[in-house]
Amino acid sequence: xxxxxxxxxxxxxxxxxxxxxxxxxxxxxxxxxxxxxxxxxxxxxxxxxxxxxxxxxxxxxxxxxxxxxxxxxxxxxxxxxxxxxxxxxxxxxxxxxxxxxxxxxxxxxxxxxxxxxxxxxxxxxxxxxxxxxxxxxxxxxxxxxxxxxxxxxxxxxxxxxxxxxxxxxxxxxxxxxxxxxxxxxxxxxxxxxxxxxxxxxxxxxxxxxxxxxxxxxxxxxxxxxxxxxxxxxxxxxxxxxxxxxxxxxxxxxxxxxxxxxxxxxxxxxxxxxxxxxxxxxxxxxxxxxxxxxxxxxxxxxxxxxxxxxxxxxxxxxxxxxxxxxxxxxxxxxxxxxxxxxxxxxxxxxxxxxxxxxxxxxxxxxxxxxxxxxxxxxxxxxxxxxxxxxxxxxxxxxxxxxxxxxxxxxxxxxxxxxxxxxxxxxxxxxxxxxxxxxxxxxxxxxxxxxxx
Amino acid sequence: xxxxxxxxxxxxxxxxxxxxxxxxxxxxxxxxxxxxxxxxxxxxxxxxxxxxxxxxxxxxxxxxxxxxxxxxxxxxxxxxxxxxxxxxxxxxxxxxxxxxxxxxxxxxxxxxxxxxxxxxxxxxxxxxxxxxxxxxxxxxxxxxxxxxxxxxxxxxxxxxxxxxxxxxxxxxxxxxxxxxxxxxxxxxxxxxxxxxxxxxxxxxxxxxxxxxxxxxxxxxxxxxxxxxxxxxxxxxxxxxxxxxxxxxxxxxxxxxxxxxxxxxxxxxxxxxxxxxxxxxxxxxxxxxxxxxxxxxxxxxxxxxxxx
Numbered sequence: 001x002x003x004x005x006x007x008x009x010x011x012x013x014x015x016x017x018x019x020x021x022x023x024x025x026x027x028x029x030x031x032x033x034x035x036x037x038x039x040x041x042x043x044x045x046x047x048x049x050x051x052x053x054x055x056x057x058x059x060x061x062x063x064x065x066x067x068x069x070x071x072x073x074x075x076x077x078x079x080x081x082x083x084x085x086x087x088x089x090x091x092x093x094x095x096x097x098x099x100x101x102x103x104x105x106x107x108x109x110x111x112x113x114x115x116x117x118x119x120x121x122x123x124x125x126x127x128x129x130x131x132x133x134x135x136x137x138x139x140x141x142x143x144x145x146x147x148x149x150x151x152x153x154x155x156x157x158x159x160x161x162x163x164x165x166x167x168x169x170x171x172x173x174x175x176x177x178x179x180x181x182x183x184x185x186x187x188x189x190x191x192x193x194x195x196x197x198x199x200x201x202x203x204x205x206x207x208x209x210x211x212x213x214x215x216x217x218x219x220x221x222x223x224x225x226x227x228x229x230x231x232x233x234x235x236x237x238x239x240x241x242x243x244x245x246x247x248x249x250x251x252x253x254x255x256x257x258x259x260x261x262x263x264x265x266x267x268x269x270x271x272x273x274x275x276x277x278x279x280x281x282x283x284x285x286x287x288x289x290x291x292x293x294x295x296x297x298x299x300x301x302x303x304x305x306x307x308x309x310x311x312x313x314x315x316x317x318x319x320x321x322x323x324x325x326x327x328x329x330x331x332x333x334x335x336x337x338x339x340x341x342x343x344x345x346x347x348x349x350x351x352x353x354x355x356x357x358x359x360x361x362x363x364x365x366x367x368x369x370x371x372x373x374x375x376x377x378x379x380x381x382x383x384x385x386x387x388x389x390x391x392x393x394x395x396x397x398x399x400x401x402x403x404x405x406x407x408x409x410x411x412x413x414x415x416x417x418x419x420x421x422x423x424x425x426x427x428x429x430x431x432x433x434x435x436x437x438x439x440x441x442x443x444x445x446x447x448x449x450x451x
Numbered sequence: 452x453x454x455x456x457x458x459x460x461x462x463x464x465x466x467x468x469x470x471x472x473x474x475x476x477x478x479x480x481x482x483x484x485x486x487x488x489x490x491x492x493x494x495x496x497x498x499x500x501x502x503x504x505x506x507x508x509x510x511x512x513x514x515x516x517x518x519x520x521x522x523x524x525x526x527x528x529x530x531x532x533x534x535x536x537x538x539x540x541x542x543x544x545x546x547x548x549x550x551x552x553x554x555x556x557x558x559x560x561x562x563x564x565x566x567x568x569x570x571x572x573x574x575x576x577x578x579x580x581x582x583x584x585x586x587x588x589x590x591x592x593x594x595x596x597x598x599x600x601x602x603x604x605x606x607x608x609x610x611x612x613x614x615x616x617x618x619x620x621x622x623x624x625x626x627x628x629x630x631x632x633x634x635x636x637x638x639x640x641x642x643x644x645x646x647x648x649x650x651x652x653x654x655x656x657x658x659x660x661x662x663x664x665x666x667x668x669x670x671x672x673x674x675x676x677x678x679x680x681x682x683x684x685x686x687x688x689x690x691x692x693x694x695x696x697x698x699x700x701x702x703x704x705x706x707x708x709x710x711x712x713x714x715x716x717x718x719x720x721x722x723x724x725x726x727x728x729x730x731x732x733x734x735x736x737x738x739x740x741x742x743x744x745x746x747x748x749x750x751x752x753x754x755x756x757x758x
Contacts, residue, residue, distance in 0.1 A: 043683030046497045110681065110706075112564060148594035197710070225689075228497050255685040256685070278561070
């Protein structure tokens with residue numbers, strides 16, 4: 001899961017600090033070493049880590065932490081703030097031409113970073129917003145790269161243009177400007193060949209392409225699984241080309257994604273989009289604050305809320321919230337939840353957005369116990385219960401379990417497992433419910449930090 | 452030695468980065484103390500070697516330095532080199548079925564260079580007078596079949612393909628049948644790039660592997676995981692999950708002609724014991740070499756005086 005590993009390490013680090021009434025400089029040094037290793041393990045570039053740690057340490061040694069009653073919380077707050085700041089203060093938006101000429105987006109990057117797929121995704125993204133994109137292929141080096149873009153253009157239903165592999169990229173680029181005019185396209189998305197940042201010939205070609213096209217956006221496409229070298233790549237591309245934005249791909253993997261931090265810090269360019277899958281609609285805007293929250297293991301609450309809003313019935317949600325708080329959550333609700341949760345995406349994705357996932361033991365047990373395929377079985381088991389049994393699982397005796405197993409075509413063990421998972425879920429939701437409602441009279445915190 | 456100098460050439464950047472820094476550190480440090488080890492640790496981490504391997508190597512260095520009463524930081528470098536060589540082990544050649552058809556299955560995440568690697572492998576086998584067949588089992592990505600087709604034309608190697616979007620396991624089945632009929636020596640199977648975290652796609656790979664073993668007992672003779680040298684610590688997860696799904700037998704480390712340090716292979720050897728078998732050093736059909744830990748390290752540690 002996205003950056004979860006880093007979250008866990010930071011949580012462990014601060015667990016050590018918890019409970020100490022007052023921190024000494026030694027405590028803070030120890031915590032900083034852990035944070036440093038965690039960031040390095042997450043592939044954040046070393047120089048970035050160093051300056052980051054320096055800032056955190058300076059602020060941590062300040063009075064706001066040392067004299068605080070909850071120093072660990074204070075440090076986390078500082079780390080969160082600095083992390084968010086490092087990734088860019090706000091979500092980037094693409095620049096468009098103001099002269100009436102077509103806007104040009106140029107994509108550049110190393111081989112295999114995902115430029116062509118991203119070009120297709122961008123075309124779809126902006127077509128949906130009412131633009132008329134033209135996809136232009138100038139990768140004359142990789143076999144069938146232009147063909148790949150042409151296929152993608154067809155899939156996202158936008159026009160495609162290229163003069164083919166025998167014609168120089170510069171010539172195709174020049175002709176694409178005319179082509180856009182002729183076809184009434186207001187956005188040219190140009191997919192360039194992957195290249196090494198030390199390949200001076202090909203880097204020069206990019207600079208010339210940029211000269212011809214004067215793009216509003218020059219995007220560097222970066223693989224989020226990249227290691228320490230990402231920082232060198234980003235720096236070279238930025239120096240040779242003058243980047244305006246970064247697109248981070250393959251973030252649907254379990255990479256910790258430290259490259260995101262490095263690239264942003266080194267180029268100063270905002271990360272404008274993230275690639276979240278192979279499907280062509282899997283392109284999302286980048287939210288630095290959400291990413292920082294995720295790194296800290298606080299979960300991606302905003303994304304969860306947005307997804308929930310898109311697929312949840314408002315009244316049902318309120319009813320559920322009431323039930324969750326009072327722990328009146330029955331198996332019928334469980335069944336309904338399964339249906340709704342499944343419409344939000346895979347269980348892994350959804351659970352990953354819940355705050356403090358890395359630290360909630362019960363939740364992890366549930367996650368391990370659940371397989372996406374089990375959902376069908378669970379549904380069958382619950383549907384084989386009487387309404388009374390669904391309301392109060394306490395009455396389900398051994399003979400009832402056998403009946404339920406027979407009725408649902410499962411085994412008694414399956415039934416037992418479901419009942420156990422249901423109990424765990426109920427307990428966990430009860431805890432969350434308490435956190436959600438907060439203590440009487442006090443302004444409720446959205447959730448309790450899991451450390 | 453052509454291999455040696457090519458490796459060295461592609462590792463020049465690594466050397467500038469990694470060894471350059473070690474040398475610099477050694478030159479400015481007068482004694483072996485905590486600060487020295489901490490700096491060394493930093494350098495190793497920056498080479499993508501990972502926290503686990505780095506910690507282990509450093510702790511071994513510490514113990515040895517004390518035991519042998521090493522006083523000079525320069526001696527540490529030699530020690531480090533021999534430690535790393537021991538970790539990497541000797542060269543492991545590609546497994547070949549001497550009884551008939553040899554099947555290589557090539558897997559990896561998106562964009563690491565699987566198809567390019569297969570093109571280079573075909574080129575090298577053809578040069579050795581082998582009869583080669585390619586199977587286009589990446590039926591998912593747009594124009595992946597066309598990409599392999601261009602390599603098949605370039606190298607003059609036959610290829611089995613289906614329509615885009617068809618079942619990759621069916622392509623593999625047909626390819627094995629065709630290979631047996633045509634008296635092929637080497638069948639190389641290209642698969643779609645997939646993230647190791649997508650369980651349904653990993654299941655598809657398992658199925659492909661099952662089909663191969665069922666149709667030809669003893670096959671595949673190699674399951675090669677293609678890894679991009681620019682990948683960071685996530686490469687370990689990739690290796691772990693691909694190994695679990697397909698019993699990976701070797702790694703092809705690509706894009707070593709860039710500035711990437713390639714230190715991750717030590718971490719993978721340490722944690723999963725998968726040997727690196729081939730190294731990709733460019734986009735040309737010749738740019739694929741057998742990997743040898745010794746050459747790799749010699750090139751890495753060589754200061755440029757020996758050729």
